[in-house]
Each structure stands twice: as C-alpha cells, then as structure tokens.
Amino acid sequence: MNENRKLRLLVGKVGLDGHDRGAKIIARAFRDAGFEVIYTGLHQSPEMVVATAIQEDVDAVSLSILSGAHNYLFPKVIELLKEQKADDIAVFGGGIVPEEDIPGLKEAGVVEIFTPGASTDSVIQWVRQNIKPRNL
Amino acid sequence: MKDDDRKGSRTLGEWENRTLKPFTDRTGERDVDFSTVSSLPIDRLYTPEDLGPDWNFDEKVGFPGEYPYTRGVYPSMYRGRLWTMRQFAGFGSAAQTNERFKYLLGHGQTGLSVAFDLPTLMGRDSDDHMARGEVGKEGVAIDSLADMEVLFEGIPLxxxxxxxxxxxxxxxxxxxxxxxxxxxGVSFDSLNGTLQNDILKEYIAQKEWIYPPKPSIRIITDLIGFCTRSVPKWNTISISGYHIREAGSTAAQELAFTLADGIGYVQAGIEAGLEVDAFAPRLSFFWNSHNDFFEEIAKMRASRRMWARIMRERFGATDPRSWMCRFHTQTAGYSLTAQQPYNNVVRVTTQALAAVLGGTQSLHTNSLDETLALPSEEAVTIALRTQQILAEESGVTNTIDPLAGSYFVEALTDRMEREAMEYIDRIDELGGIVPAIETGFPQKEIADAAYRYQQQLEDASKVVVGVNKHRMDEKSKPDTLKIGHEVEEDQLARLEKLKSSRDQAAVDRCLAALSEAASGDENLLPLMLAAVREYATVGEVSEALVPVFGRYREVSFI
Known part of the structure; x- marks a missing residue:
C-alpha cells in the first residue's frame, strides 16, 4: 500500500537567503509531476525545517540554497534529522554550490545536489528513481 | 517589366503579398518563436504604420534633457560625461572589501558600490543564531560603526x-x-551616493525584510526628510526593478511594479507632509538589463517617459528634476550560465550595450563566474574592461539616443509603456502598491512568469547556449573566490570585543530613546545616528524597533 502512495516532498528555504525563484519553480514542478509538496516559505532555521519535515511525514527534504551557506546548512539539517531519529528522510537540494563542495556534502549525507542549469524534468526523473515512500 | 515593379510597395500589406510571400513560399521562415525573452511577440518588419496615425514626435520622443525625457535625462548625455562605472563589491570582512575597493578605484572605477552579507541585509548581527554559516558569504559583514570605519579606511568620503x-x-x-x-571631518552636505532603501521590492522579490510595510515606509520617509534637510546630494531611494526581474518577471512587469513602488514612495512622502519637489529629485531607479537587446532599450526609454508623466501629471511636480528618471543598470545575473562560463562575457557585453543605448547613468557589469561563486579579481576586471571598451572603443557614445526614430524601437517603447500602464492601473484598483503586495498580486504574477520561462527553457523554445543547445563536455572551471569559515570566526571575535569595550550604558540609553520615539512621530534618524555613534550594532538598533513595529511574515504560496 505504502509503495503506491504519492511521494511527499518538503521544499525548503533555509537560512536568510531570500532567493525563492528556484524553490518556487521546483515546488510547482513537483506538484505538477504529481507529488505532494509542502513549501516552508522563507528564512527557516534548520530546526524549523526539520520540525516541519517530521510533522508533515515527508519522504524527502529538498533544500534550495543560493547564499553560499550550503556547507553549514545541509549538514546541520541532516544532523538534526538524525537526532530526531528521522534520518530515513532523504535530503537533497540545489542552488549555487561550487562543484568542489559537492563531494563533501555527499559525504555528510546529502543524496544529490543540482546546480544551475539543471532542468526540473531531470530533477523529477531523479526523484522518481531515488526517493521511495518511507515506511510510516 | 511593368511600371510598378520599379516603384516598390507602398504599404506593409502590399509588400507582404507582392514580395515577401512569393519568397517565403519558396524558402519558408525558420521554425522558431519570434518573441522577446519576456515572450512579447515581435513582428517581421516595422514601418510607420506601427506607430499609428496619431504618433507625434514631440510628444513621444522630443529632445534629450527635455520633458518627457525619452531620449535621455541630460542634454549632452555621454558626450558630456560617460556613465559611472560602478562595480558592486563586498565579501568577507570589512578589511578585505576595503582592499577590493582600493583595487577598483586604482583601475579606473569611478564610484563604489557596497554589497552586504545576508545577516546585515536582514538587520541581524553576526552572532545571531540565524546568521550561522552566512557571515561574509554574499557580501561584507557589518555589525557596527567599527566595521564601517574599516570598510572606508583611506577613502575620503x-x-x-x-x-x-x-x-x-x-x-x-x-x-x-x-x-x-x-x-x-567631511560635512554631510558634501556626501554623494545612493542608498537602495527600497523596501517595497523586498516584499515583492528580494525578500529581505524586518518590519511590515507601514512602519518600514515610515523609516523611509524619516530618512527622506532628514536627507532633504541635511544630506541634500544623497539619493535616498534607488527604486529597483533589478530584483523583480531576477525573481522571474517579464520586462513589462519589471517596469510596472517598479514604477508602482515609486508611486508608493512619492505618495508616502507627500502624506508625511513633504513637498513633492523637495524630495522627488533625489529618487532614482535601478533596472536589470537582460538578454533581449531591443526589449531592454525600449523598457529604459519607456521608463523615462512614464516617470516624467507620472510625476508631472499625477503628482503635480513642477521641478524638472522631479520628472527625471535617472537610473543605474546591472546586467542580468540570472541570464548567466555555469556551463561554458566564458560565454557570459558575451552576454554581459550585449546587455551592457543595451543599457548604454537605453541611456543609463551608471552601470554594473556582472562577472563571468557569478553563477559559480563570488567573482574573482580577474573576472571583475574583465567586466569593468567591457564597459571601458563600450565607452571608449565602440563609438556608441558619439551621439545621443541613436535608436530613436527606429519604427521598431519606437513601437516597442510604446508597447512597453502600454503594458506597464495596464498593470499600474490594476494596482491602483487594488488600492495602491501596499495592498497589492499584501494580496500577493505582484508576487503571483512574477512567479507565474518565472515558471513559464522555466518551461520554455525546458522545451527549448527559448534558447540558452550551452544549457539547452550547443552543449559540450567541460573539463575545467575558472578559478573562483572562496570565503573561508575564518571570516565568520574573526567577525564574531571582533563583535564580542566591541561589545565588551564600548560604553554599554550609553548604548542602552540611545536604544531606549529610539524605542520610545518609534511610537510617536519624531524623526528616527537623529536617534539612530546617536546610537550608532556609541557603537550600537545593526541588530540592536533594528531590534529596538521591533516591539513597536512588529515583524513581517510573508504568506507563502507556490
């Protein structure tokens, strides 16, 4: 039964970064692709994002970061999910992330990072292949 | 040969039937969507017919330095003085940015432009819990006067x-x-510069706010009142379309929402008891220059004509300086690609040329590596050289508004004006820009346009070279600038030291006086000045007003 339910994705803006063009586009594209989408709105702390993710029973958290604070914010969200025993929630994201930072982020547990120019279609395909409904 | 074959067509319709159709029947036309980057359809050919029978040169175009300023705000334009080459810079610590400023001034730049980091933009100190990981990342970290002193060290203001x-x-x-x-020891009346200070576009697009619109506008009118009396050469608001465009608007939306913001500020100034001609001459604008060359030129030309009419007819301004839409332009950050980044130099050149032909007063050209990271010194230099080549080699500065009279450019200028005016009318119907923002009207229009454009990129009906066409495998990326974590550590240490060495009692007194004044109608600027002189921080001064002004919360939607 679980296998057939719609994926629930949280699209989050974490930190003080106000650039929400990408987050809104990906949120709409996810919705149009048939996923259930929760958009956090702007200026969320890692704690707020994790609380929403758990409360909303999402399958994955997708973060958009264009502020250069990705090396702090991604690992922080993952650490908090672990603390809450919710690290079966996958974390992926996109934004202005220099290539050389990506291996470190993946090591910290970020499943995938999409950089400028990635099509929403390629992100949706990736989600379909890599994100599975959690057993709740 | 018949006699009329030699005469040529007299109308567009005649030409289409007689000459074009037989030709395209054989060869066809390219199967692409002939429209601007904002999806405005563009015709094959423009003729006097496109301007309509009532089109009047004096009313629509006229002369530079004269109402309605379509051709430029100054009589001599670039023959008198070139635009100010103003590269936006700021990263890391105040000392690092001070060094970059001196480098740019040493290489022929003529004005400074400060980029602040996100915590500063949000009115938060570096030690705020939300500032973690962001200190000095996207701009310079400024907590107090102590940082500002370092930022401008050795630069006579x-x-x-x-x-x-x-x-x-x-x-x-x-x-x-x-x-x-x-x-x-520099007197306030000899200070020159511009404060962006445009909170309305923050709610619409850039999203860096503290208080709700009403108290935010009160601070702005206080600042305008203060400058009118004490800092007369200061440009008090740079009413900005740039971020609206970056958030995904069309060119016409950028024009419309920005002018609507301008109307909002002028209205607020008048309601605060200021004389329109006392403050309107110090308002300026800030446009984005995107890839679509003619659309941008038309937008800039239309902006001058529209603002002149708005100020004269709607607000009854009588000082010609109040009618002038003076503006800064920045090339479109969003248009740059991480793929084949050197191609960005060409994009920036086209966009910068449009800004020059659009009659800009100052210009920032983006660096080729901006989608990868903060710009490196080499990339910043190329961007500045791009402006210098346009100014000193291309010859485009020899004559004023060279595209005037082009049937296409004039028709497109008229069209921009019409489309933007329709939006402004709708905003007026909603009760003005603040109620429009509160209902999310401009935000929604922009999000829809951004999504539409993204779909056009994905189906490749709009081409971005290197991204959805002409792709290739790339091995190396240009060197980029990195901001290390030590910037945050150093800044936190500086701030801690400052807080323990200043006169805390004086700071507390100043902040209490400020909080108290917020609930009355006293001008807040002198009180803020008193507080920062005692080294009260950005965060402390901002927080002092929160109990009275409240915090803004956006209603978010997708």
Missing part, C-alpha cells in the same frame, strides 16, 4: 560616490556612513 545595496536596515547603515564622515 567627499571624493567618492558610494552606492549601498541595503534595504530593511538601510537607515541604520546610512547613519554609520554619516558617522564615518563625521570622523573623517
């Missing part, structure tokens, strides 16, 4: 013009600038 891209806490940062001037 009466000899540069300084543009500061700061909005929600603009008044606080401006007071710090004034305090630096005091320390340098």
């Amino acid at each position: 009466d000899r540069v013009s300084t543009s500061m891209t700061i909005n929600a806490p603009a008044a606080v940062i401006f007071c710090m600038y004034l305090a630096v001037a005091e320390k340098q």
